[in-house]
Amino acid sequence: MAYPDPYGRPLPDRFLRRWLVVAACVAALMLLWQFLPAIEAWFSPRQAADRTVTPRGDLAADERTTIELFEKSRDSVVYISTAQLVRDVWSRNTFSVPRGTGSGFIWDDAGHVVTNFHVIQGASAATVKLADGRDYQAALVGASPAHDIAVLKIGVGFKRPPPVPVGSSTDLKVGQKVFAIGNPFGLDWTLTTGIVSALDRSLPGETGGPTIEHLIQTDAAINPGNSGGPLLDSAGRLIGINTAIYSPSGASAGIGFSVPVDTVMRVVPQLVKSGKYVRPALGIEVDEQFNQRLQTITGREGVFVLSVRSGSAAQRAGLVGIRATQEGIVPGDLITAIDGKPIEGVAGLLARLDDRRVGDVVALSVEREGKAREVRIELQPGT
Incomplete structure (x- = not known):
């Protein structure tokens, strides 16, 4: 039995009106949601299209020191690319194949460049690129595989880049700041910083070669391509040659090694003078x-x-x-x-x-x- 509407309206008409009201509310909410960003923008305060630059102020003292060190040392660091001559079996033609890249630094005013032996090992030719963009074909003067040191020479006729100032490695302390400049992964003239992590480390030579002794360990980021580049102290003096990294992945893991400058000072003058190192x-x-x-x-x-x-x-x-x-x-x-x-x-x-x-x-x-x-x-x- 259906109960009559107290107001005398039929029941279906009442339900229909309720659903219409609900649908209208939903539609209104959807429209409000769609136009909400425009409404917010209308009522929000107007903003200028251009932002003003906030003055930075002076650089920190250590930042200025690092910038000055890099700008003074950059021209003394070089980019080294090596190639290997290959002869085609069929045509007998000889052509040059790129072999690898590395770093080095200017040793003296005569155009001698110091790098790692493993940077030029097995190469038939080497090209030295200066910071100003000039390229020079390099000649091998001498090498000492036992120390992973090699000396090249380029013919710089004018605008000679300055040699790297030479420091000492006997008085190094664990914890002092160091700076590495090189060309990791071909990214030329890259600066990384860190500290001396340890001293007097030893590493076995490549392919069963003699053990390299007295190495400096540093956490400055050293990657493939940094090899042969200088390790500098906070005064911009040479304290080592970046030579190796310890990394399961082949990239920097915060453990790099450098040949100390005291070893360099014993070996390089002999290589320049006679082309070989006599132990x-x-x-x-x-x-x-x-x-x-x-x-x-x-x-x-x-x-x-x-x-x-x-x-x-x-x-x-x-x-x-x-x-x-x-x-x-x-x-x-x-x-x-x-x-x-x-x-x-x-x-x-x-x-x-x-x-x-x-x-x-x-x-x-x-x-x-x-x-x-x-x-x-x-x-x-x-x-």
Whole structure:
């Protein structure tokens, strides 16, 4: 039974009116939503189309110092690109193939450029680009793979770029600021900053080469292409050559290594003068693997002398190598220290000798058959 409307209207008409009201409200809300931004813009305060520039004020002191350092040092840094000559098997034509890029820096007014050995290793030609855009074909003057250092020369006739001021690495402290300038990934003349993270690090040479000693560790961003570029202190002085990074991904991971400038100062002048570096030597034969075996057998640290070269400084000092007797093989002299500093192995011995020059006299702590003695030897040219 249907109940009548108290006002006498039929029920369907009442429901229809309710739905019309709801639909009208929804439509009104949708229109309001659509035109809301215009309404807000109408009632919001008018703004000028152009913004005024807020004055920055003076740069901070450390910013000014960094900018000045880069502007003074930039012209001394160069971009190095290498190429390799390849001969076509069929046509016999020879053409140049780009091989890689790196960095370097001006060493002196004669046009010598210092870089890493691995930057130019295996290359047939190298081009040096200056900061002002000039390009020069470079000639290889000399290289020392043991230190990862190479010297090139370019013929700069005018507007010679200034050499990098040379500093010292003996007084470096962990925590002091450093600056690296180079060409990472081909992005030329890039400046990165950081601190000295550690000192006297060692890295094995590439492809089984000799261990590189006394490296400076830094967290300044060093990437492929930075190799050969200068590491500078806050005074803009050269304190190292950026040479390697530790990174599983191949990019900077905050661990970079630089050859210290004191090593550079020993090696580069010899390369410029004679094209090669002559390492100071004792005149003995040693072997890393054999030395490690004897250390394991005897439980002693140091360097066992395998043999002594005839007429050498070591022979004149009375050193002896391994000897064969009726009882078997008898170990030779064991070098335990140089100038009072302990020697753990062959790499340490070579590094300590490399800190000296030919003609210097060193004091060796030597053991033979359990008896210790001190021997003074004048270092001779190595072979």
